[in-house]
Structure formats: C-alpha cells, structure tokens
Amino acid sequence: MKTEQPMTLTRIAALAKTSPSTVSRVLSDDPRISEATRQRVLQILKENRYQPNLLARALKGGKTGQIGVLATNIGSGFFAEVLQGIDFATRAQAIHMVCSFAHGIADYIEMAADMLTNGRTDGLILIDPPLEMFDRKPPVGATPAVLCASRPLRRSSDWHQVDSVTVDNKDAMNQLVGHMAGRRRAYLIHLAGPRNTYDSQARRAAFKAALRGRKGWRATIEDGHLIDGDGRRSAKQMLKCGHPLPDAILCFNDSTAQGVAETFDAEGVAWRGRVAITGWDNSTAAHFMDLTSVQMPTHDLGRTSAELLLERLKPNGPIAAPRQVALPTTVHFRGSTLYRGSKP
Amino acid sequence: MKTEQPMTLTRIAALAKTSPSTVSRVLSDDPRISEATRQRVLQILKENRYQPNLLARALKGGKTGQIGVLATNIGSGFFAEVLQGIDFATRAQAIHMVCSFAHGIADYIEMAADMLTNGRTDGLILIDPPLEMFDRKPPVGATPAVLCASRPLRRSSDWHQVDSVTVDNKDAMNQLVGHMAGRRRAYLIHLAGPRNTYDSQARRAAFKAALRGRKGWRATIEDGHLIDGDGRRSAKQMLKCGHPLPDAILCFNDSTAQGVAETFDAEGVAWRGRVAITGWDNSTAAHFMDLTSVQMPTHDLGRTSAELLLERLKPNGPIAAPRQVALPTTVHFRGSTLYRGSKP
DNA sequence: TTGAAAGCGTTACCAG
DNA sequence: CTGGTAACGCTTTCAA
Numbered sequence: 153m154k155t156e157q158p159m160t161l162t163r164i165a166a167l168a169k170t171s172p173s174t175v176s177r178v179l180s181d182d183p184r185i186s187e188a189t190r191q192r193v194l195q196i197l198k199e200n201r202y203q204p205n206l207l208a209r210a211l212k213g214g215k216t217g218q219i220g221v222l223a224t225n226i227g228s229g230f231f232a233e234v235l236q237g238i239d240f241a242t243r244a245q246a247i248h249m250v251c252s253f254a255h256g257i258a259d260y261i262e263m264a265a266d267m268l269t270n271g272r273t274d275g276l277i278l279i280d281p282p283l284e285m286f287d288r289k290p291p292v293g294a295t296p297a298v299l300c301a302s303r304p305l306r307r308s309s310d311w312h313q314v315d316s317v318t319v320d321n322k323d324a325m326n327q328l329v330g331h332m333a334g335r336r337r338a339y340l341i342h343l344a345g346p347r348n349t350y351d352s353q354a355r356r357a358a359f360k361a362a363l364r365g366r367k368g369w370r371a372t373i374e375d376g377h378l379i380d381g382d383g384r385r386s387a388k389q390m391l392k393c394g395h396p397l398p399d400a401i402l403c404f405n406d407s408t409a410q411g412v413a414e415t416f417d418a419e420g421v422a423w424r425g426r427v428a429i430t431g432w433d434n435s436t437a438a439h440f441m442d443l444t445s446v447q448m449p450t451h452d453l454g455r456t457s458a459e460l461l462l463e464r465l466k467p468n469g470p471i472a473a474p475r476q477v478a479l480p481t482t483v484h485f486r487g488s489t490l491y492r493g494s495k496p
Numbered sequence: 497m498k499t500e501q502p503m504t505l506t507r508i509a510a511l512a513k514t515s516p517s518t519v520s521r522v523l524s525d526d527p528r529i530s531e532a533t534r535q536r537v538l539q540i541l542k543e544n545r546y547q548p549n550l551l552a553r554a555l556k557g558g559k560t561g562q563i564g565v566l567a568t569n570i571g572s573g574f575f576a577e578v579l580q581g582i583d584f585a586t587r588a589q590a591i592h593m594v595c596s597f598a599h600g601i602a603d604y605i606e607m608a609a610d611m612l613t614n615g616r617t618d619g620l621i622l623i624d625p626p627l628e629m630f631d632r633k634p635p636v637g638a639t640p641a642v643l644c645a646s647r648p649l650r651r652s653s654d655w656h657q658v659d660s661v662t663v664d665n666k667d668a669m670n671q672l673v674g675h676m677a678g679r680r681r682a683y684l685i686h687l688a689g690p691r692n693t694y695d696s697q698a699r700r701a702a703f704k705a706a707l708r709g710r711k712g713w714r715a716t717i718e719d720g721h722l723i724d725g726d727g728r729r730s731a732k733q734m735l736k737c738g739h740p741l742p743d744a745i746l747c748f749n750d751s752t753a754q755g756v757a758e759t760f761d762a763e764g765v766a767w768r769g770r771v772a773i774t775g776w777d778n779s780t781a782a783h784f785m786d787l788t789s790v791q792m793p794t795h796d797l798g799r800t801s802a803e804l805l806l807e808r809l810k811p812n813g814p815i816a817a818p819r820q821v822a823l824p825t826t827v828h829f830r831g832s833t834l835y836r837g838s839k840p
Numbered sequence: 841t842t843g844a845a846a847g848c849g850t851t852a853c854c855a856g
Numbered sequence: 857c858t859g860g861t862a863a864c865g866c867t868t869t870c871a872a
Contacts, residue, residue: 158615158637160849171859176851184857201636203613207555208849211864216551218594218616225583228576235576236569239597248616250562251595253583269547271502271865272562272592292545293502440784504865515843520867530841552865555848843872848865855860 159202168196179204218248219461220273222264224280225253226378230433230450234279234300237454245462247274257282257348268294275461277454278302283348286311296464300457301448302350303476315460317453317477321351324446324481325358325402328430331444331489332400339370343377343386343412345404352404355432359402377404383411391419397427400489406431406438406445413441413488425492434484442487449479503546512540523548562592563805564617566608568624569597570722574777574794578623578644581798585806591618601626601692612638619805621798622646627692630655640808644801645792646694647820659804661797661821665695668790668825669702669746672774675788675833676744683714683740687721687730687756689748696748699776703746721748727755735763741771744833750775750782750789757785757832772833778826786831793823 161179165172170189177185178193196202210216221238223231238249250273254260260282267276268291275296278285286304290297290311299316332340342359345352356373363371374386383403390397403409409431416423423429431438434447456477464472505523509516514533521529522537540546554560565582567575582593594617598604604626611620612635619640622629630648634641634655643660676684686703689696700717707715718730727747734741747753753775760767767773775782778791800821808816 161851162849172850173852173859173861174857177858180851186857189858201613203615203637205555205849206614206616207551207560208864209851211549211551211555211848211866212850212852214864225580228580229573232572232576232579235595236572236597239569239595243597249595251579251583251593253580253587266547269502269545271547271549271551293547436780437784440781505867506865516866517843517845517868518841521842524867528841533841549865552848553867555850555864556866556868558848841872844870846869847867850864851862853860853862856858 158205159200160205161202164193164196164200164202167200168193216272216274217246218250218273219458219465220250220252220267220276222252222254222260222267222276222278222281224260224282225255229435230448231279233450234454234457237451237456238277238458239454240451241455241458241462247462257284261285261288265291268297274465277457277461280349280351283350283353290314296461298457298461298464299350300453305350305353313474315457315464315475315477317457317460317479318350318354319448319453319481320478321354321481322358322361324432324483325355326362327483328402328444328446329359329362331483331485332428338368339398340372340400340402341390341398342371342373343383343401343403343408344373344375345377347375355404372398377408380407380411380414383408383413384415385411387412387415388419391415391421397421397423399426400428400430402430404432406433406435406441406443409443409445409488410437410441413443424487425490428489428491430489434482438484438486444486444489445484447482447484449481452479502549503544505546505548508537508540508544508546511544512537559809560616560618561590562594562617563802563809564594564596564611564620566596566598566604566611566620566622566625568604568626569599573779574792575623577794578798578801581795581800582621582802583798584795585799585802589806591806601628605629605632609635612641615639619809621801621805624693624695627694627697634658640805642801642805642808643694644797649694649697657818659801659808659819659821661801661804661823662694662698663792663797663825664822665698665825666702666705668776668827669699670706671827672746672788672790672833673703673706675829676772682712683742684716684744684746685734685742686715686717687727687745687747687752688717688719689721691719699748716742721752724751724755724758727752727757728759729755731756731759732763735759735765741765741767743770744772744774746774748776750777750779750787753787753789753832754781754785757787768831769835772835774833778828782828782830788830788833789828791826791828793825796823 161175162172165175175193178190252263254263264278264285277298277300279300281302286309297314299314301318303316303318304311344356363369377383401412403412409429413429431443431445434445438445460475505519506516509519518533519537522534596607598607608622608629621642621644623644625646630653641658643658645662647660647662648655688700707713721727745756747756753773757773775787775789778789782789804819
C-alpha cells in the first residue's frame with residue numbers, strides 16, 4: 153500500500169510541458185486549444201488518472217456542488233424515501249447530498265443555522281423542522297433553503313421568504329371526515345401529533361375546519377401523539393372514563409392508530425364496524441391492520457424540494473418570489489372505517 | 497433580500513485591526529495570544545456572526561471532514577437505520593455524511609470508483625455492494641473504505657485489504673434450521689436472495705452448511721428472491737407441481753416470506769402448524785404476520801462501519817491490518833414456525 | 841505576543 | 857492559441 157501523492161493539475165502541466173492554465177482549459181473543453189496540445193494533455197491526464205480536486209474548485213468557484221439535507225431522527229422510513237426523491241432530482245446534475253440528523257429541537261435549530269452558513273453546501277433542504285425554528289430569523293448570509301413538509305404558520309416570520317413544499321393536509325382530512333359524514337357520525341376524536349411540527353398543526357387545523365358548520369357534531373382534540381404508546385395511553389383513557397366510545401378516532405399517524413386498535417383488541421372491545429379508526433402514512437402496519445390511512449407523496453416531496461432549490465441555485469436565475477407548493481395525498485380507505493352493515 | 501457578502505477571516509482581522517494570523521489563532525485557541533486581543537477579536541467575531549469557510553479549511557488541511565455513504569436504492573428502511581448508526585458515530589467529530597444511491601449494478605460500481613477517488617470525502621462506506629464490484633480492483637489512490645453488510649467472497653480480490661462489517665448469517669441460519677431440527681423435520685426449501693450480494697450468498701452457504709451431516713434430510717435452494725412477487729411465484733410453483741409441500745420454507749427476507757404466506761392463504765392452503773415459514777429483517781410485516789424472522793443489527797452495522805473508518809482516518813494511526821467484524825443477529829421465533837401440537 | 845508571507849489546487853483575467 | 861499572475865479563505869511556518 154504505497155501512499156501515492158495525488159495528481160494535481162500543476163503536476164500534470166509539468167508532465168505535459170505546458171502551463172496549468174492550458175490543462176485547466178483542456179479540462180473545461182475550451183475551444184481555443186490546439187488539437188495537438190489537447191490530445192497530448194488528455195493523454196497525460198488519462199495516463200495519470202487525474203481527478204480534479206473538488207475542494208479547490210469549490211473554493212475558487214464559490215459553488216460546492218453539494219446540498220444539505222437536515223432531518224429529525226424520527227421516522228426513518230419517511231426520511232429515506234424523501235431522500236431518494238431528492239436524489240432523483242439531483243443526480244442528473246451531479247449534486248451531492250450531505251445528510252444530517254438532528255437530535256431534538258434545540259439541536260435541529262442549531263444544526264440548521266450551522267448548515268445554512270458554514271459554506272459546506274450551496275443550499276439546504278429542511279425536513280420537518282420544529283416550529284420553534286421559525287421564532288428566530290434565518291441567519292444572515294444563509295444559503296438558499298427549502299422547507300420540506302413544513303411551512304411557517306404565522307405571518308411574522310422571515311422564513312416566509314424561503315420556498316416550501318407541503319402536502320395537502322386539508323384535502324386529506326376532509327376526505328377522512330367526509331367519509332364519516334356520509335355515515336352521519338356525530339362524535340369524533342382527533343389524536344393530534346406534537347404541537348411543534350407543521351404537519352401536526354395543519355392536520356389539527358384541518359380537522360377543526362372540516363367540522364365547522366356540521367351542526368350537531370361533536371369533536372375533541374388531544375395533542376402529543378406520535379408513537380404507539382401515545383395511542384395506547386389515549387385508548388385506555390377512553391375506556392376507563394366510562395363515556396361511550398366516539399364514532400371515529402382520527403389518529404395523527406399509523407403508529408398511534410396501531411396503539412389504539414391493539415389496545416381495544418386487547419381489552420376485548422369489538423370496535424370494528426362501530427368505531428372508525430384512521431391512521432396516516434399508509435405504512436406496512438396500515439396494510440396489515442386493514443387501516444384506512446393517508447399516503448404521503450414522499451418521493452415527490454423530496455424531488456420537488458430539490459427542484460425548487462436547484463432552480464434557486466441557478467447562477468442567472470432571477471430572484472423569484474418564494475413559492476409554496478402543496479402536493480396531493482392519496483387516502484386509502486380500508487376496513488377500519490367500515491361501519492356495520494355498510495359496504496367498502 | 498440584500499446579498500450580504502460573507503464574513504471572512506480577513507475581513508474580521510481588518511475590523512479588529514489585527515492580522516488574519518491572529519484571528520486564526522484566536523479561533524484555534526492558541527494559548528500565546530494576549531487576553532486583551534483575544535477578547536477584542538472574539539467580540540468582533542461574535543458581532544459579525546463569523547462562520548469559518550470549511551472549504552478553505554479543508555483545502556488547506558487536506559481533509560474534507562466528510563465521509564461518503566453509498567447504498568443501493570433498495571430497502572429504504574434498512575438504509576435509513578444504518579445511516580443513523582453512522583451518524584451516531586460521526587456527529588461527535590463533526591464529520592458529515594455525503595449520501596448517494598446507486599441505481600443498478602453498473603451504476604454502483606461506477607459511483608463507488610468515483611467516490612473513492614474524487615476527493616470529495618475522506619473515506620467511504622459501501623453498503624451492500626454488488627459482488628461484481630469485487631471483480632475489479634479498488635481504484636488506485638482510493639480513499640479508505642469500509643464494506644458494510646458485505647465482504648469479498650473469494651480470496652483473489654484486493655478488496656480484502658479493506659475493513660468490513662457483516663452480520664453473523666451463519667449463526668442465525670443455524671438457529672433457524674436448528675429450530676426445525678428439534679422437531680425432526682426432513683424437507684427444507686431455502687428461497688435464497690439475489691446471487692450478487694454478500695448476505696444472500698452467505699445465507700445460502702450457511703443453509704447448506706447447517707444441513708451438512710443431517711442424515712436423511714432433504715433440501716432445495718432457489719435463487720433470486722427479493723420481493724414479495726418472487727415469493728408468490730415460488731409458492732405458486734410449489735402448489736402447482738403436485739409434490740407435497742416442504743416442512744419448512746426459509747426465505748431470504750420478510751417480503752419474500754410475505755409473498756409465500758399470502759399466496760398459500762389465498763389458495764386456501766392451511767400451512768400454519770404444518771409448513772414452517774421464516775423471513776429475515778424482522779420488519780413490521782413479520783410482526784403482523786407472526787412470522788419468525790432474523791433481526792439485523794442495523795444501527796450497529798452503521799456505527800461500527802463508521803468507527804472502523806474513522807479509526808483508519810486518524811492522522812497518526814498505524815496502518816492496521818484489515819479488520820473483519822461480524823455482528824450478532826437476533827432471531828425472533830414466532831408462530832409461523834410452530835408445528836401442530838407444539839408449544840412456543 | 842504578533843504579523844508577513846507562502847501555499848493548498850483550481851480558475852480566470854490579461855498579456856503576448 | 858498559450859502562459860503568467862492573482863485570487864478563493866484559511867493555516868502555518870518563520871521572523872520580528
């Protein structure tokens with residue numbers, strides 16, 4: 153294992169008995185190089201397996217050829233799919249993805265600030281940031297950023313200047329509630345997600361909006377549901393309090409729904425046909441539990457985010473106004489929302 | 497949106513009425529700086545929210561502070577968990593991960609060669625590469641690499657010089673077969689995976705080895721199983737050919753097992769209690785299907801790979817001999833391997 | 841204790 | 857068509 157010192161453009165120039173400038177021009181296909189020297193240089197280049205030092209290039213050109221992707225460490229499957237979407241959009245342009253996981257709220261905010269300013273990447277995709285991030289202004293001198301599966305809720309924040317890609321939570325929630333409505337159900341519970349993520353708050357708001365104007369309907373919202381344990385706790389609570397069960401339980405995600413359903417099953421509650429349960433994410437669990445669930449366009453979420461970012465990174469691109477894209481979801485209606493006697 | 501030109505160390509020096517050298521020393525906590533100037537510089541640094549340009553640093557220091565991670569685009573959940581393991585090991589040292597997905601065999605080999613030599617990263621973790629990669633030598637001047645969930649099978653390849661982290665397929669397979677053996681089962685089928693991945697071939701070999709010496713046992717191996725469709729096809733084949741069903745079907749992964757089980761169910765075959773079916777990966781599907789399955793130490797796979805790589809990257813580290821780590825798996829025995837009348 | 845200067849590998853602007 | 861030179865932002869001798 154001999155340590156070969158790497159071939160630099162300057163060393164190539166020496167070998168080819170010419171100047172670094174010329175070699176650089178050959179590499180960039182500059183037309184005003186004589187065919188003779190071009191061939192000679194190319195030959196040496198190949199013989200020595202020259203690979204340009206991308207760092208030096210980046211330092212000179214002010215572009216790194218990399219974009220950052222920051223995610224929370226929750227929901228690994230979701231993240232991986234979004235990442236593949238980003239890859240789909242970036243691979244053609246040989247843009248590389250620098251990935252980081254944040255551990256907790258403060259960590260996310262800190263890492264985002266760092267990645268936006270440390271010059272390691274040309275832009276940043278922020279996946280599902282904690283809403284607390286929007287309380288601070290984006291750091292000065294930040295690289296372009298795109299919010300993926302998120303958007304600032306209040307108008308006060310400077311983060312409105314950055315592009316965002318979200319899903320149409322409103323439409324999905326309307327479909328879920330509408331599905332119940334067709335069956336004249338009257339009491340709904342929404343086991344909402346954490347208070348500090350966009351999607352959670354958007355679905356919460358969409359739930360309230362979907363119920364507005366439905367006379368005689370009742371609804372409750374409980375916050376902070378993320379994992380099956382949260383669903384379990386709420387399900388036990390429902391059983392313990394003695395009140396009649398709701399007609400429908402709309403859960404923030406499949407994990408929560410799984411917790412609820414499994415708890416009911418364990419307690420011997422015959423909920424199927426009487427209590428509609430819905431999840432969100434259309435995971436494998438939803439498939440197996442025959443659970444009605446909302447499918448997120450994960451791949452498109454990543455792809456679109458990357459496309460917006462790349463567009464903004466184009467050198468001559470006019471500084472377009474911030475764009476807010478909302479992607480459609482797909483609701484999979486399954487057995488968990490069938491009421492007794494009704495058909496699929 | 498005014499485009500602020502970024503704060504450089506030189507500009508800070510000017511503002512602090514001192515030299516770039518001094519500022520650089522303050523940043524690196526050089527002890528021989530007077531407390532007075534130290535404070536003054538720190539003040540300016542903070543006021544201007546200075547962030548060092550990591551590119552310039554990297555160019556000077558010859559280290560990028562990044563490691564590459566190359567994966568196939570299959571099995572996104574697995575990849576994400578390995579990635580989190582890598583993150584676990586690298587975040588303390590502020591090493592960043594550059595992630596790429598290969599689309600197909602040729603693409604993987606090409607991307608690996610590129611990432612090993614383009615200088616963008618200090619080292620590379622190759623997740624589950626196609627075995628074809630080992631037919632070529634590693635490129636000259638390659639950065640250090642670690643094989644994750646893989647290892648060259650034949651002794652001929654120079655790839656044996658690189659560290660590798662695998663799982664103990666042999667032990668897991670022994671446990672599966674042994675589980676059957678306790679029940680004196682005689683005819684086993686292994687629905688093996690693709691021919692060109694290490695894990696697949698290792699499990700294949702382990703299956704054969706586990707059966708060696710068991711007199712009177714019969715076994716068949718079929719290759720190329722990766723997704724549920726493959727399992728479906730094989731299951732239909734078994735039913736169609738008229739032969740009696742085997743006593744056990746050991747599948748390459750849970751998807752394949754799912755395909756087999758669902759096909760049997762759909763065809764009305766009462767397999768539970770008569771035909772043992774096993775999967776691999778311990779996915780959500782395995783949980784729901786009550787399927788015996790092998791759990792991979794995904795997080796540790798990533799963490800260990802990163803640790804090996806970082807160790808090799810240490811500037812003064814002696815050039816240690818290549819290491820081959822094998823991590824233990826956990827076999828989850830479930831209902832799918834219970835025979836009629838036997839207890840868990 | 842501080843500053844000047846060289847240099848990491850590349851590109852781009854001028855000259856010639 | 858080609859070569860010298862400066863510059864990207866930083867670190868690190870070497871002097872002072």
